[in-house]
Amino acid sequence: MNKNRNFYLGLVLVLPLLASLPFWVQSEYFFFAAYSVLQFVILAVAWNILGGYAGYVNFGSAAFFAIGAYSTIVGYKLHFPQGANILLGTFMAGLVGLGMGYITLRLKGVFFSIATLAMSVVLLTIVTNTPFLGGARGVYVIVSRESPVGTGPYIHWLYFLILAMAVVSVIISRIIEHSWLGQGLMAIRDDEMAAEGLGVPTLKLKLIATSISGALMGLAGTTFPYLITYVEPTATFNLSFAVNSIAMPIVGGLGTWIGPLLGALLLGSIQQIASVTLSSSWNLLIVGGVLVLFVTLAPNGLVGFFKKWSGK
C-alpha cells in the first residue's frame, strides 16, 4: 500500500513537470527526441509484460508496432478521427497478439521467438503487397501544422499523446506485476510445467499477456504516422523497434515495471544524443555495445545493479 502511494505520488509530481515542457522548452527538435524516447518506453514496457514476466522472448515487436501504425493508415483513409485510430490500432494489435499467442504459445523457448520473428516477416510481406496500405512505396498522412490544443506546433500535441500513452502503459504494467496475473506469469517463467501442475491456467494467462503486450506495442505505433507523415514498410517494420524493445528491458532489469522504463530512458536518450552529435547510423551499434556491457557486468540490469549497490 505504501509503495502504491509512493508510486502515484511520484506520478503526480513528475507528470505536471513533463506535461508543462511544451510551455517553456523552445526547441521543436527536443519534442521529436522526447517522442522517440517515450515511444520506446511504451515498447519496452509492453515487451516486458510477456518477455520479462512470463519469460517468452518476442522478436516481433516491430510487427505489432506496424499493426498500430497501419491501422491508423486505414482509419485515416476512412476519415476516422485520431482518437478512433488510436483505439483501432491498439485493438487490432491486441487481437493479433491473441491470435499469434494461440498459434505459437505451445512452442517453448527459442522456437516461440523464431515464430514471432516469422510473423513479423509475414506481415511485412502482406503490407508490402497491399496497395491500399501504400505497398512498398508508402503512403502520406497530412497533419495540421498546429497543435489542436493551441500550444504551438503539432509535435507538441503528439508529445502530449505519447506521454499519456506511456504513463498508461507503465501503470498497466505495474498493476499486472502486483496482481494475480503477474504472479501467475512469473510462475510460468520460473517453471511452466510446475505452474500448470499446480493449478495455474498457463495457456489462458499467456494469451492474456500476449494480447496486452501486443495491444500496447500497437498503441505505440498508432501515432507514428502522424509523426513521420509518410509511412512505408521499411521504416515501420524497422529492426530498431524489435532490437530496442528487447534490449531496453534487459538493460533496465527484466521482470519489473521500472526496469524497462529506466532502460528505455537510458538507451533512448543515448541514441537521441548520438543521432545529433554523431549520426543515427550509430544507434544500433550503441544499443549492442550497451547490451554487451550490461549482460557481462550487470546481468540483472540497472534495477539489479541498484539493489546490489544499496545492499538490499
Next chain:
Amino acid sequence: MENTTQTQMPLVKVSAVTKKFGGFTALSNVDLVIAPGERVGLIGPNGSGKSTLVNCISGMLKIDGGSIEFAGENISSLPPHARVHAGIARSFQIPRPFKTMTVFENIMVVLNFSGNDRKSADDLRSTEERAMDIVQGVGLHSKKDHVSASLTQVELRKLELARAMAANPKVLIADEALAGLSGAEVDEILDLIMGMKEKGVSVLMIEHIMSAVMRFSERLVVLVAGNKIADGLPQDVINNPEVIKAYLGE
C-alpha cells in the same frame, strides 16, 4: 480393502489406461482405484511406468487408451490445471520450485490459482494467513522469506509437499517425495504425508524406500513393465511370488 473400494464410489478410477511413447508401451491396460481417504503405495522397478501413470492421472501426459475418472467424472481430456481445480494435486519427483520466488510466494501462487483462495464460512482467514499456516505446517516458517533457490534438499521436498497441500486436494499424488533424504528426514516428510489422512485426503505415493512404503500404505500396487501385477494388502503383496520375481529375478 477390496470390499471398501467396491461399496463406496471411488475417488479416482483409472480404467484400462494405455500410454505409448512411439513404439514403446509405457502403460498397458492399467486399472487403479483409490477410495476417499485411502493411502495407496505404488511401487515397481525403475522404468516400470510409475511416473508415467502419475503424469497421466495429473494430466501432464495424454493417455492413448482407457479412461481416468475423478469423483465419477471422466477427466481424461482435462488440462492439468483443471484437474488441480477438481481436486488432484501432485508433487514432482525432482522438486520444481518457482525459483525466483520466496517460499511464501510459492505457496501464495498455488492458493491464488488452485481455486483454494475462496474462504468458506468456517474459515475466515485471509489468503496470507492460510499461506502462513501451510508454511508453518511443514516447518518452513523460518525460511518463509527466503528465495526458494536457496533451500536445501529436505526443505525443497517440504516446499514441494506444501505447495501440493495448498491446492487443498482430495487426492495427493506424491512422486518419490522421499528420494535422496536421510533416515530422520524420511520420517519427517512421511509424517507430513501420513497427516493428510486426518484431513480426509487420499494419497497415492510412489516410493522406493520399502520401510516407508510399508509404514505408509493401506494398500499396495505393483507395476512392472507397464503392467499391474499386484494390488492388495501390503503384506500379501510383498509375499506375492510374482512381485518377488520382478524385484529379485528368478
